[in-house]
Amino acid sequence: xxxxxxxxxxxxxxxxxxxxxxxxxxxxxxxxxxxxxxxxxxxxxxxxxxxxxxxxxxxxxxxxxxxxxxxxxxxxxxxxxxxxxxxxxxxxxxxxxxxxxxxxxxxxxxxxxxxxxxxxxxxxxxxxxxxxxx
Amino acid sequence: xxxxxxxxxxxxxxxxxxxxxxxxxxxxxxxxxxxxxxxxxxxxxxxxxxxxxxxxxxxxxxxxxxxxxxxxxxxxxxxxxxxxxxxxxxxxxxxxxxxxxxxxxxxxxxxxxxxxxxxxxxxxxxxxxxxxxxxxxxxxxxxxxxxxxxxxxxxxxxxxxxxxxxxxxxxxxxxxxxxxxxxxxxxxxxxxxxxxxxxxxxxxxxxxxxxxxxxxxxxxxxxxxxxxxxxxxxxxxxxxxxxxxxxxxxxxxxxxxxxxxxxxxxxxxxxxxxxxxxxxxxxxxxxxxxxxxxxxxxxxxxxxxxxxxxxxxxxxxxxxxxxxxxxxxxxxxxxxxxxxxxxxxxxxxxxxxxxxxxxxxxxxxxxxxxxxxxxxxxxxxxxxxx
Ligand SMILES: [Zn+2]
Numbered sequence: 001x002x003x004x005x006x007x008x009x010x011x012x013x014x015x016x017x018x019x020x021x022x023x024x025x026x027x028x029x030x031x032x033x034x035x036x037x038x039x040x041x042x043x044x045x046x047x048x049x050x051x052x053x054x055x056x057x058x059x060x061x062x063x064x065x066x067x068x069x070x071x072x073x074x075x076x077x078x079x080x081x082x083x084x085x086x087x088x089x090x091x092x093x094x095x096x097x098x099x100x101x102x103x104x105x106x107x108x109x110x111x112x113x114x115x116x117x118x119x120x121x122x123x124x125x126x127x128x129x130x131x132x133x134x
Numbered sequence: 135x136x137x138x139x140x141x142x143x144x145x146x147x148x149x150x151x152x153x154x155x156x157x158x159x160x161x162x163x164x165x166x167x168x169x170x171x172x173x174x175x176x177x178x179x180x181x182x183x184x185x186x187x188x189x190x191x192x193x194x195x196x197x198x199x200x201x202x203x204x205x206x207x208x209x210x211x212x213x214x215x216x217x218x219x220x221x222x223x224x225x226x227x228x229x230x231x232x233x234x235x236x237x238x239x240x241x242x243x244x245x246x247x248x249x250x251x252x253x254x255x256x257x258x259x260x261x262x263x264x265x266x267x268x269x270x271x272x273x274x275x276x277x278x279x280x281x282x283x284x285x286x287x288x289x290x291x292x293x294x295x296x297x298x299x300x301x302x303x304x305x306x307x308x309x310x311x312x313x314x315x316x317x318x319x320x321x322x323x324x325x326x327x328x329x330x331x332x333x334x335x336x337x338x339x340x341x342x343x344x345x346x347x348x349x350x351x352x353x354x355x356x357x358x359x360x361x362x363x364x365x366x367x368x369x370x371x372x373x374x375x376x377x378x379x380x381x382x383x384x385x386x387x388x389x390x391x392x393x394x395x396x397x398x399x400x401x402x403x404x405x406x407x408x409x410x411x412x413x414x415x416x417x418x419x420x421x422x423x424x425x426x427x428x429x430x431x432x433x434x435x436x437x438x439x440x441x442x443x444x445x446x447x448x449x450x451x452x453x454x455x456x457x458x459x460x461x462x463x464x465x466x467x468x469x470x471x472x473x474x475x476x477x478x479x480x481x482x483x484x485x486x487x488x489x490x491x492x493x494x495x496x497x498x499x500x501x502x503x504x505x506x507x508x509x510x511x512x513x514x515x516x517x518x519x520x
Binding site (some may be wrong): 008009015025033063068069074080095096097 | 173266270272273280283288330331334335336339380393408
């Protein structure tokens with residue numbers, strides 16, 4: 001199994017549309033500048049309902065990671081065994097996969113860069129590579 | 135002025151814990167509840183309320199039918215899976231204290247190994263957060279727990295080997311607990327390190343709880359009623375629940391300043407100690423929810439028993455053993471007795487306070503119990519009868 005297509009919802013549609021357009025979109029609070037990746041209707045820092053959608057530069061580092069070994073029949077485990085929690089330089093985190101690196105070489109702090117991977121005719125996801133390999 | 139009602143746990147009951155019960159979920163629930171009511175010295179027909187927590191297949195209406203009950207005056211289902219275990223006893227205690235029912239049973243029963251398994255991917259969901267994880271293969275609790283644990287281990291210079299004393303200590307407890315699935319089967323640190331990886335670099339097989347078939351029930355009633363019964367009641371001294379926004383759901387707290395801090399558990403701890411007037415040094419025995427071994431360490435820190443980053447040394451030094459400073463998960467825990475979503479931890483706390491535990495802590499008076507950390511969660515402090 002190599003791909004699980006995303007299920008878009010009203011809250012996340014702008015994120016998936018961004019990936020199709022080659023953009024990693026974040027919400028930036030108009031009230032205090034606090035950035036967020038998980039969509040929300042109000043800012044967790046200042047409560048403002050207003051925000052601007054921006055496009056991240058896609059650069060960041062590995063904040064944490066998990067290399068799945070069991071059960072072996074999980075979706076994506078063979079093609080993309082490394083799940084990463086990336087912390088973008090804009091200050092938000094998101095879940096993705098890290099590719100072009102041996103699982104044993106993944107380390108917290110590793111610099112990574114986003115790229116966009118069309119997994120089906122309709123769906124594109126964001127994945128990351130180590131900066132040295134991109 | 136009416137005297138205040140004090141809620142107590144008057145009885146506990148459980149089925150056998152197994153990998154394949156060969157029975158229905160409901161028959162497990164009925165057995166556990168009937169045993170708990172008998173333990174309290176009550177007839178099952180005296181049940182006035184039923185509380186379970188989410189993901190239990192036996193809802194209160196069908197359970198009441200199966201038990202042959204005619205009229206209930208209280209019922210609820212507390213949310214968030216393993217986070218809701220102690221909250222189910224809190225619900226029962228609130229109902230008793232408010233006079234809504236005199237006898238309320240909190241229960242959980244399911245074929246959690248031979249039936250629907252918790253450790254496997256759940257059904258597809260369209261929650262806003264969940265669909266941002268699934269396409270990357272983040273589908274199991276073990277993967278989500280590893281993201282917290284990897285960062286914790288790294289920040290404090292620890293490795294998976296530092297988790298081994300948690301698993302070994304709890305296996306030792308299970309080895310002398312006839313109810314445990316791992317009765318008479320202790321392990322060594324080497325066994326732990328030789329067990330297969332589930333998710334690197336945090337969790338090996340022996341770091342993960344045991345999906346288990348079984349049922350557990352707890353009878354909550356008024357202290358004055360319990361005093362008339364043939365039972366040994368335990369006082370429900372403090373109860374708490376807490377949730378924190380900004381997360382995507384169960385074990386998906388990826389956006390916090392420090393991912394492994396467990397702010398919900400810290401909020402539960404603060405409430406329990408404030409309400410009871412106790413401090414961590416007053417607790418004689420603790421049953422921490424251990425879906426995965428690193429969460430024992432994280433909860434030792436979140437409840438204030440250890441400074442952040444020092445709990446692995448605390449456990450390695452033997453401080454959670456029966457003769458240590460704080461015996462922890464004295465039944466073997468979910469890692470080694472069985473995984474009934476925290477309800478078997480509550481019954482173990484009651485056994486410790488009534489002097490009936492397989493691994494009895496000398497003169498245990500105050501017991502702490504926690505529910506699933508890393509999600510909306512809950513907790514209890516129980517006190518032995520004076
Ligand atoms: Zn703001």
